[in-house]
Amino acid sequence: MQIPATTIPNLIAAGFHALSDPLRISVLELLRQQELCVCDLCDALGVSQSKLSFHLKTLKEAGLVHTRQEGRWIYYSLNLSQFRILEEYLANFHQKRVVLPALSRCD
Template sequence: MQTPSATTPHLIAAGFHALSDQLRISVLELLRQRELCVCDLCEALGVNQSKLSFHLKTLKEAGLVHSRQEGRWIYYSLNLPQFSILEEYLADFSHNRVIFSARSCCD
């Protein structure tokens, strides 16, 4: 992987944990289109702010989203480099499968 400091096992595990919840996936799908404030996310998802805040914290701790404050609102956007790290991590397994399947047990 290309950025060892950003690919610690903790961040990889946190990334996959963050992707394991339907509401968090829905948040990410909305953020694929554009940056959104918490109020817009709450409205689009039909959830209250306290419930959403818990899920946004999980996404932020996993490095999957950025946040910025403007006035009293917090806006969220995707952190695409972190998604690339998770993608590269999974791609390494596919690459290893090809290498291992080319070997025989008696080589």
Template sequence: MGKASAITSDVIASGFHALSDPLRIQVIELLRSQELCVCELCDRLGVTQSKLSFHLKNLKEAELVRSRQEGRWIYYSLNLTQFLLLEEYLAEFRRFSPIIPARPC
């Protein structure tokens, strides 16, 4: 698997599973440009904190988001390193495609 060989199948599966839900994708999109607290995410997504907590737990377990506590609020941000691992994994398939040329390194 080249560079991606150090990436375990559990890490890959966890990452893609976390990205398989539309609400979790919306969370990722909101966190693209800035760190947000749970209350801001709830307001922007129109969901309850209990529903969002389940999805944030999935994203955290996949290490796609990070959290930090400030007072009584928890703030979330993207863990871009984990996204890079998933991207590297997918890029390995490009090597085998006769249709899509590999990107230069």
């Protein structure tokens, strides 16, 4: 699936915003191991479901996690394609490029 070029900056900004919180990083670290439901995440992190729900919503809106419902349980897993977008964005910064000096247009 090709992502429209106008959407990329929003995906990148949302992704880095979601990565800016230590609890959300902890959630992602747990999901690196396996798909988990909310109750398992709450137990592993020692946080309430209401607190975790806010953070899971942020991760989902940023496209960093997928959800799957099975009965009354919702399972979370990583969306690796969104991580690839962030990785490619950062990788472009360390490519060797000539940075041109600014052209003075101010008088």
